[in-house]
Amino acid sequence: MAESSGSAYAAETSNAQVRPATAEESLELNEELRALYKLEEAVAREVDPPVKKDPMEPTGVERYLARLQAEGVEPTLQDLDKCRPPRHPPKLSEQYIEKYHELVDVVGRTFSREQLQKFAKAAGLRGTSYKTKKIEYVEAIIEQRWGWPSLSTVEKEKRDRTEVVTESLPVNPSQLFLIMGKDGLDLLHLSIKYNVHISLIREPLALRIEGVRRSLRPLQEQIRTVIKNIVEDVVQLPTRTAIRPDLVQRISRLANAYMENIGDKGLVRICAHDSHSLGSAKRLASRASGEMVSASRTPLVVYLPAGVPLITDTPKEMSIYDYALYPFLSPRALPWYVNTAGAFRVRRVGEWLIGKNGEDTKKTGGLAVGTGHLLTLAGEPLDLRGALFNFDPTPGRRRTVKASTGHVLFNTPSKGQRATLLPPLKNSHNFAKILQWMSNNDQNTIRSSFVPGLPSSLVHSPPSEQKLVHRLIYKALPTSDSSAESADELLRRKMITFEVVLAQARAQMGGEDAESSSLSIEPRCEQGTESQLNLMMPDRTMDIRMSGLETELLPEESLPGELKQYIDDLREFLRVNGTQPDPPLTLMVDGDTYILYTSATVRQSIEQLMRYEDSSSTPFGVISESRLDLESGQRTTACEINCEDPKSELSWHDFLVGCDSLTSSNYRAPSPVYPEPQVDAETADLRAF
Known part of the structure; x- marks a missing residue:
């Protein structure tokens, strides 16, 4: 037995010759050991009160091993494992350290260094050699063979759970942006998940992480994984x-x-x-x-109603036709390409509180009568129809004019994207001053943009005759020599419009037929040119974007290869409900490069409106749309009115009347409608008084 053993049995037999035990002897000894254990338990139950055991008294296992040595039998790994407790206390508890030391003492007193060395070699324990100390053999057996955590590991884990440390993780701007996520939510979730405090160090750029050691390591690994996958x-x-x-x-x-x-x-x-x-x-x-x-x-054109002087020497304090830039506050989010830091619209300074808030088109005649003024920024008069089509017709193509309602806004760049209510042109002025300011405006400092929107007559009306359309619009890049010198020479842009009407094929029968209903697509593609101008109407509630279109239909077999492939992918997507395909970013057609301008799903409806909100007038048709931008996820609304035959004077006049009606209607909240109560004759007579 071990030289440090206190067993009397081991002392008496220390000089005995050791020989390997036979199978019959090992079996017999094991039976004796089990009987000895049962006897000890029975004696312990009979003793009342229990007698405290002497720690120096040998245990049954020690006596059994002493008998093996006395009989010259060498202990095996099975004999070693008899010293192994069935379980250990929780590793972070104080009892674990106590039990660990007790187990080291028992094994060390029971076996000699040579026996422990043989056990380590037979069990294939790592980190042992002929120079290994006896206590190191014992610890290797306890930790590697019996699976008890080492005291150093336990101490380190305790320290990792309680010791607060601070570390820095260097990052560059792109890595920092992607680690933070939108509005910093990803970084916030990491901070909450690992219970750490994360801050930013600017010089040099790094993330400062403060928390317990146990949390820092997995957090750093996750951040490094994010950086690696960029x-x-x-x-x-x-x-x-x-x-x-x-x-x-x-x-x-x-x-x-x-x-x-x-x-x-x-x-x-x-x-x-x-x-x-x-x-x-x-x-x-x-x-x-x-x-x-x-x-x-895209040039700016201004419409002033009849009676507004173009240039006036009237002192400002006596003028009734003053204009100013007002902050534009939209009930919907502005399109993503519009600077939201400061958006302003030119409006007439009117007596808004008493209802004199703009042009009365019934009196002035509006665009349809033509008594007002259409001016370029240079102050020159403009023929609207002639400006949209200032070129010879192309054989085989159809000409149409489209008017989109919305607002012409002036945007001011703001440092730090802070919103501002201070207009770029302060105070009110006559329109000659406004016109001069717009003409001298530098696009790099003050930019204009057109934001589509619904007129008041459609804001609260329910849509009708709806259909769902998937729309792509490609426009050719303008060449260096294609810039327009003035509004009389509008820039003509080549364009390709691709639309697919998504019609739900409703099964007329139930059961399997209803479940097999699918989406069918009928692509429609047009190619042509577009001329645009933005028409400002500061005396009205809305402005207009005018577009002159000259287009022709393209059969599916004549489409560019990229669009053909996109149609096939779209059909597959609608058939099996897989991953939605991405539209091609650019198209090459006849040597021209077309880039994607619009990728949207549109809910479109055709509405019939009365002219000037007069129920006795002839209605006219408009197209209202709710558009979902598939890239940005933003929703916008739009209203369009078309002139299918701009050469016809009657068609052109009706088109302008519709534009006047849409842009001059005021925004009013709908009046609540209360049901008329049912009353008897007596109550009706009382109401008469």
């Missing part, structure tokens, strides 16, 4: 134009991808969590650059 790409925008800083931030938020300009030639760097976010950021960046080019080349 995908990156450098994209050259087709317009070769750098994106405005406010749009860079907005695109990054919408696509959940980090984007930054590289130089001023339309080169952008995009970093994202996955390829889907990367592709979404690419499409939004391309559309943003296209919107910037389109806004800078």
Whole structure:
């Protein structure tokens, strides 16, 4: 037995010769050991009160092993495992350390170093050699063979659970943006999940993490995994134009991808969590650059009703035709490409409290009569129909004019994206001063944009004749020599419009037929040119965007290859309800590069409205739309009125009358309708008094 054993049996037999035990002897000894255990338990039950056991008194296992040595039998691993307790206390409790030391003492007193060395070799314990100390053999057996955590591990885990440390994790701007997530929510969730405090160090850029050691390690691993999985790409925008800083931030938020300009030639760097976010950021960046080019080349035209002097020397305090820039507050979110820091609309300063709040088109005649003034920013008169089609007709193409209601807004850049109510042109002025200010305006400082919206006559009316449309609009990049010199020479943009009406094929029978109903698509594609101008109407509640279209139908077999593939993918998506395909970002048609301007799902309805809200007038048809931008997820509303034959004087007149009616109606909350109570004759007679 071990030289440190206090057993009397071991002392008496220390000089005995050791020989291996036979199978019959081991079996007999095991039976004797079990009988000895039962006897000890029986004696313990009979003794009352229980007698405290002497710690120096040998246990049954020790006596059994002493007998083995006395008989010259070498102990085996099975004999060693008899010293193993059935379980250990919780490793973080105080009892665990106590029981661990007791177990080390028992094993060390029971076996010699040579026996423990043989056990370690037979069990294949790691970290042992002929130089290993006896207590190290004991600890290796307890920890590796019996699975007890080491005291150093327990102490380290206790320290990790209680000791608060602070560490810094270096990051770059793109990594920081993606780790934080939208509005910092991802980083907040990590902080809550691991119960740590996370702050930002600016110089050098790093995340400062404060918490217990146990939480810091998995948090750091998760952050490193996020950084490792980031995908990156450098994209050259087709317009070769750098994106405005406010749009860079907005695109990054919408696509959940980090984007930054590289130089001023339309080169952008995009970093994202996955390829889907990367592709979404690419499409939004391309559309943003296209919107910037389109806004800078869409001319402004002003309409002033009859009676408003174009240039007046009347002192300002005596003038009744003053105009000012008012903050524009929309009930809906502005489109993502519009700077929301400061948006202002030019309006007439009127007596709003007594109802004199704009033009009375019944008296002035409006656009339809033509007694007002249509002016360019240079103050020159303009022929609206002639400006939209100032070129010879193209054989085989159809000409139409589309008017979209909305508001022409002037946006001011603001540092830090802070909203402001201070207009870029302070105070009120006669319109000659307003016109001069707009003419001298620099697009880099004060930008104008058109925001579509519903007129008041459609705000509270329920839609009718609805249909669901998936729409893509591609516009060709303008060439360097295609810029318009004035509003008389509008920029003609080549365009391709792709629409698919999503019609739900409703089964007429129940059962399996109803479950097998699917979506069928009938693509419609038009190719042509578009001329646009924004028509400001400061004396009315709304403005108009006029579009002159000259288009022709494209059969499906004549579509670009990218659109054909997209149609096939869309049909497959609607058939099996799989992953929605992404539209092609650019198209190459006849040597021209077309970029994606619109990708939306549109709920469209045709409405019949009365002219000037007069129930006795002839109704006219308008198209109202609720649009869902598939890239940004934003919803917008729009109203359009079309002139199918602009050459016809009657058709053109009716079209302008409809424009007058839509833009001059005032916004009023609908009056509540209360049901008329049923009364008897006596009550009716009382009401007469």
